[in-house]
Amino acid sequence: IVVRADAGDTITVRHNDAGGGAGRKILLNDNADLALVGNDEDNVTLMYDESLDGANGAWFEISRGEGGGGAVDASAVTYTPAVLADWDGDADPGNVDDALDELAERTTDVEERGVYEARSSNTPVFGESGPFYDNTPFTGSVNGNPTSTSIVYNVTAGELSIMPGQVIHNTTKGERVLIEAVNYGTNTLTVEANSPDDSDTWDNTDVLTTASQTNLGRAGCFVDIDVTPHITGAVTGVVLALNWVRRNADDHFVICHPYEAYDVDKEIVVARLQTDNTYYETWIQPCAVANGRYYFTLCTLVLAADNGAGLARLQGQFTKLVS
Structure with missing residues (x-):
């Protein structure tokens, strides 16, 4: 295919051009020169036939026209x-x-539609055996000098609401880390190092709370749950299984919410329990990313101290979710 570089050019393909050196000659059938002229002749397509020119072989024209010899835009x-x-x-x-x-x-x-990976976690994402979690998130302060993995605390209120999987916020410094375990007897939190901040830099008397600093709904009883240690790769949601035991007459609600500013329409009421009920539920919980960690928020309402613990085990994860 011979193509003009510019619409104003005239290209002549000559038969056995004497001015061309070896390798630059083209043998046209019947010794006919071909010229590309005019605005509607951008290219000429030639085909070689070894039977032409007395069986010596020659090129002959099969078509000419606009555009076809150059790059063609799909549009x-x-x-x-x-x-x-x-x-x-x-x-x-x-x-x-x-x-x-x-x-x-x-x-x-x-x-992007529901890429689901079935998984199972032997470690609870949040909660443990034993009574815990009243209506008031924990508030207190640092006692002494924390390390990257251990914080001794003083209690102001809500100690029984501390549970593994929660985030403990240092409101003095505007930082947070993940709680891995709590010892009520020694007032000690075991935390994950650099999750995402480093509690080793925290100071004596810094103010602590488990109350979410993102979701302030329900009079501030939401806490942040960090599922990062239980997932693989980037996720938009997890499938959780809840086991919760009730032993008193008050109605009790477990409510989840995305890790964002409170919106009543975004609440997921996971459980509504009454006396002597053991409750099981599985649900999809959307997660949000902040500082490389994966969070959602959770609160309970009207929980008395004689209630059993809730365990939320990871059953699977979604790498993508489409509404």
Whole structure:
């Protein structure tokens, strides 16, 4: 295919051009020169036939026209659907470029719909055996000099609401770490180092709380749950299984909420329990990312001290969720 570099050029393909050196000659059938002229002749396509020119072989013209010899933009190629209803809005995309864009968008939608990985965690994501978690999140202060993995605390209120999986906030410094275990007898938290902050830099008397600093709904009884140690890769949600035991007459609610500013329409009421009930539930909990950690928020309402613990074990995770 011989193509003009500019619409104003005239290219002549000559038969056995004497001015050309070896390797630059082209033998045209019947010794005919071919010229590309005019605005509608951008290229000429030649085919070689070894039987031409007395069986010596020669090139001959098969077509000439606009554009075809150079790069072709997909937007310039007309596309006619075989089934119009297969396309968005039952509308003809019109050209190959728009059709490919539509197909790429559909591919993304398919890839993002509920990519689920079944998993099982032997370690509770939050909660442990024993009574805990009243209506008031823990408030207190640092006692002494913490390390990266241990914090001794003083209690102001709500000590029984401390549980593994929660985030402990240092409101003096605006930092937080993940609680791995709590010893009520020694007032000691075992925490994950650098999760995402370093409690080794915290100071004596710094103010502590488990109350969420992001979701302030329900009179401030939400706490942040960090599921990062229990997941693999990037996720948008986890599947959790809850086991909760009730032993008093008060109604009791377990409520989850995304890790964001409170919105009553985004509450997930996981459990509503009454006297002597053992409650099991499995649900999908969306997670949000902050500082490389994966969080959601949780609160309980009207829980008395003689209630059993709730265990939330990871059953699976979603790498993507599409509404």
